[in-house]
Amino acid sequence: MTKPQDKLRGLPAARKALLAGLRFTSLRLRLVVVFGLVALTAAVSASGIAYWLNREAVLTRAQDAALKDFRQQMQTRAGALRADATQEELQAAAGQMANSSQGYSVLLVAEKKGGGRIVGYSDLDAFTLAKVPGSLQKAVLKKQELTSGNDSPYHLYWQRTVDHGTPYLVGGATVIGGGPTGYMLKSLEPEAKDLSSLGWSLAIATALALIGSALLAQAAATTVLKPVHRLGVAARRLGEGKLDTRLRVSGTDELADLSRTFNRTAENLEKKVADMSARDEASRRFVADMSHELRTPLTAITAVTEVLEEELDAETGSVDPMIEPAVRLVVSETRRLGDLVENLMEVTRFDAGTARLVLDDVDIADQITACIDARAWLDAVELDAERGITARLDPRRLDVILANLIGNALKHGGSPVEVSVRLEDAKLVISVRDHGPGIPEDVLPHVFDRFYKASASRPRSEGSGLGLSIALENAHIHGGDISAANCPDGGAVFTLWLPCESESEVGCQATEVPAEGGQA
């Protein structure tokens, strides 16, 4: 029976926990983000530097080897050509040069005497003069000043270009002392491929580092959050009044310190609450014992005062007229004292939680009529209740509530007092209304307080000062309540609610009045 309920209750709880976990401000998410950022920065900068260094090293090596070879070839092959070499000779030299191990294409350009030039190429499809940047051609052909730092008039120049997405190395040199100008074109694609696979592996490594950091962050968050969560649960339990809640302390870190502090606090709180409740218990015990002890002499006095009372009422006049007022005072004050002790006993029973309900099926209208009849209030009370509303409740306690509410209304508002009964949303609602001056606003919150007097200077009233408080306690023990308010058109109104679910133990229903056949 409980399992499906738990499950039902578990679902929203799980969703809530999930939402809390995803909340941006949650510690877990923040930790993951920070860990991720650190890992990302570290991985990206490390791979970036590694990639860049590798790239330079690889490219420079390939380039140096190619240019060195090209220089040699220029010296041996192009330098060996005659100054007026034909196009075929240039072509042959270019082919030979391109045949070297470095695998580049060669273009040899020679100035013809009397203007024009001839071009020898190793591979016309791959390499034409159009592919040589103009700035490189200019630099190669430019004659340099001879200085101490520069011992030759022409230099070897190179440049990296990209053509259709393929990186190329273009180099150019001219033979010193007259000769053809040579250009070389080497594809750097293998190197680029190597570099791109290096880049990929570095990216994968970065991604792995990110995932690792997220997992680490989760683990770190768990190690931090678990104790925090335990602490939160413990604090909540403490707040719910389970003062014996303690945390298991392990380790020596800050969280363990916090747990120790929590335990100490809970211990102190428990001790303090225990002290207070012991003191409270003692004072309640005292009141209970005292009213018990008062009861024994009161029983004797009450029994005897009746004898005195009868003497007063007797026509024989056996009491000395001089002491008659004294006897009357003793009789009336004894009755008051009896009521007070009775009320005190009632209050101590509520405080000690020993008050019990003696339930019976009660016709509400009958009960109210009997209550006001027994106190000779029939003329002062206007009852508006339909017969046939029965409720399962403690008739004595209902009588106490009604007597206190109606008695209070009569005392402060005078007659008539209006009492109405109705059923409202499975609740029995009884309202008691007077036409007096109403309750002052500053008194209203305190009307149910024990021994509360509207003003200190007010003379002591007829009541014990416990009546309304006892009425309220009696309503509470039924699971009901009483509220006090002022009517907009004057007078105070006290409203009593009593629960009446028909399935529960305290229930009520409106039924046909059963025939009371044969009753005398």
Added chain:
Amino acid sequence: MGALQQSKCGRAWDRMTSVPSLLLIEDDDAIRTALELSLTRQGHRVATAATGEDGLKLLGEQRPDLIVLDVMLPGIDGFEVCRRIRRTDQLPIILLTARSDDIDVVVGLESGADDYVVKPVQGRVLDARIRAVLRRGEREANDAATFGSLVIDRAAMTVTKNGEDLQLTPTELRLLLELSRRPGQALSRQQLLRLVWEHDYLGDSRLVDACVQRLRAKVEDVPSSPTLIRTVRGVGYRLDTPQ
């Protein structure tokens, strides 16, 4: 302590054909004296005892019409006194409880008391209760009724089951009579409290429940599954003729 005292008050004599004699068992001197004074003025003959043991001894010597018994007694307490009396006697017993704590009332009723009064008690209330209990033994009608093996003779005020006399207290007898007067009809606890106990509208329904339990123990074949005195849920009790 404890000789039966003749009442000196004559006011109630006109009303009563015979003066009821009571045994008051109460340990507190002041309460005993005061209640004795009060009850005597109401027209009862009152014998007193300060302990349960004294009370039981006095009961053996001189049989009163009714016992008023304090619960808190030195030595054997009121409940135990009540139980011991019930073993042999069906005398009406009214408990005087100093505490109206519910457990006391329930234990008192289970030990066989007919009624209870909470201290501080007014003499008039106690007197009314005493008279109500005593009235239960009065005869009123002259007929008999049969419920299965149970025969209620209203003239002789006796109840027999399978021909054997049943020992019922006046309260149990009165309860059975009221139920038998309306066979097959459910009576509420409040109705029964008025009819049998003569309590006002605030009667304690547990009196009825306890008395029904005791009555069932005597008249039913199997008290735990009653066929005569049936419980009517939400209403009260009903006397049925078994099929």
